[in-house]
Amino acid sequence: MADLLKFELVSPERLLSSGDVQQVVVPGTEGEFTVLVNHAPVLSTLKPGVVTVTDESGNAERIFVRGGFAEVNPAGLTILAEEAVAVSELSADDLAQKIQNAREDVTDAKDPEKKRRAQETLDHLTQLQSAL
Amino acid sequence: MASLKDLRNRIATVKSTQKITKAMQMVAAAKLRRAQEAAEAARPYASRMGGVLANLSAAMEGREGGSALMAGTGRQDTHLLIVCTAERGLCGGFNSNIAKLAREHTDRLISEGKAVKIICVGKKGYDVLRRKYDHLIVDRVDLREVKRIAFGNAHDIAGKVLSMFDDGEFDVATLFYSEFRSVISQIPTALQIIPANVVSSEGEAADLGGAIYDYEPEESEILEELLPRNIGVQIFRALLENAASEQGARMSAMDNATRNAGEMIDKLTMSYNRQRQAQITKELIEIISGAEAV
Numbered sequence: 001m002a003d004l005l006k007f008e009l010v011s012p013e014r015l016l017s018s019g020d021v022q023q024v025v026v027p028g029t030e031g032e033f034t035v036l037v038n039h040a041p042v043l044s045t046l047k048p049g050v051v052t053v054t055d056e057s058g059n060a061e062r063i064f065v066r067g068g069f070a071e072v073n074p075a076g077l078t079i080l081a082e083e084a085v086a087v088s089e090l091s092a093d094d095l096a097q098k099i100q101n102a103r104e105d106v107t108d109a110k111d112p113e114k115k116r117r118a119q120e121t122l123d124h125l126t127q128l129q130s131a132l
Numbered sequence: 133m134a135s136l137k138d139l140r141n142r143i144a145t146v147k148s149t150q151k152i153t154k155a156m157q158m159v160a161a162a163k164l165r166r167a168q169e170a171a172e173a174a175r176p177y178a179s180r181m182g183g184v185l186a187n188l189s190a191a192m193e194g195r196e197g198g199s200a201l202m203a204g205t206g207r208q209d210t211h212l213l214i215v216c217t218a219e220r221g222l223c224g225g226f227n228s229n230i231a232k233l234a235r236e237h238t239d240r241l242i243s244e245g246k247a248v249k250i251i252c253v254g255k256k257g258y259d260v261l262r263r264k265y266d267h268l269i270v271d272r273v274d275l276r277e278v279k280r281i282a283f284g285n286a287h288d289i290a291g292k293v294l295s296m297f298d299d300g301e302f303d304v305a306t307l308f309y310s311e312f313r314s315v316i317s318q319i320p321t322a323l324q325i326i327p328a329n330v331v332s333s334e335g336e337a338a339d340l341g342g343a344i345y346d347y348e349p350e351e352s353e354i355l356e357e358l359l360p361r362n363i364g365v366q367i368f369r370a371l372l373e374n375a376a377s378e379q380g381a382r383m384s385a386m387d388n389a390t391r392n393a394g395e396m397i398d399k400l401t402m403s404y405n406r407q408r409q410a411q412i413t414k415e416l417i418e419i420i421s422g423a424e425a426v
Binding site for chain 1: 170173176177178180183184187188282287345349353361365368
């Protein structure tokens, strides 16, 4: 295998993953794109979606990210995500249950602040579901 | 002169106080380690964000249409101070140092004829500032129930600040927090976050070897999205620094308290022993002189 791409996934709370990979598929706001080594410098915002990372041995790992940026420069690819969850850690049933709960929260919420929060959680969960 | 019983009681009191301060010191040490780890873990994101911003602002330099978050509103009339302090006391000068800095800042701005608004994050800062500037405090954020500061907390504060900015309620925002240097040194810091001071951030513009960045979408749109997020990141960083500083300050304050209690116990024990001996001597003299008289 030729050269590898240096890939980093960072959330505000910690460095989530870092290493050399073959290729990464990034869900950009204006369309998905694949980053290989020696890619031209790009700066793109992300839409909620799945980042697919293919490592050295060809195994693909899917990670759900919500909101953020991808920066490609000669040093490699850096994704800044506000939230990232490995898709393998999610289960459809679990998620459906959570969405159900969130819906109830939205209808039960009394003050606007609580309602806004509940709505945010619900939006977030539905995005996750559509990514699966 | 206190009686023997009084002295015994006082020694017992000081001993139990010492036990408490000792325990608090150890708890603070453990929490400090965790807080430091959290602050360290958050560093890559903040520095990458700084780097991206530096690249972007370098690309945008000398062009029209910069975001208001970066260029400012063109006025300096109303200042917003975001004062981050702890929820608990007993941590030396930690809270009062931040409050003092904020107070000096406020007084200076007022004497210059500017309007000031204050958002208090944390109970202790509110308690201090409310005495003098109650009418200036527009909002307060309670982090009392928060065990571990998550990005969400900072995000909520940033949301408040940004919506105020969008409504034109202030022109300049400054963040007050305590920077963690070491266990014995925490430096109260004022950091201007709106308009953003990108040039001074630690992120260096990356060397592209002559290539030009492709922007998806346009630079201005990216900047528009990135700057609000940067506010959240800055606040998050301030909160984490604060958490580490608070534990550091508490640790050294409690260490001092424990040592002082130790000294006090020594002194009290000394005078207790002296008095005990004096009493024994006195009783002996009484017995002997009584026997001689007979």
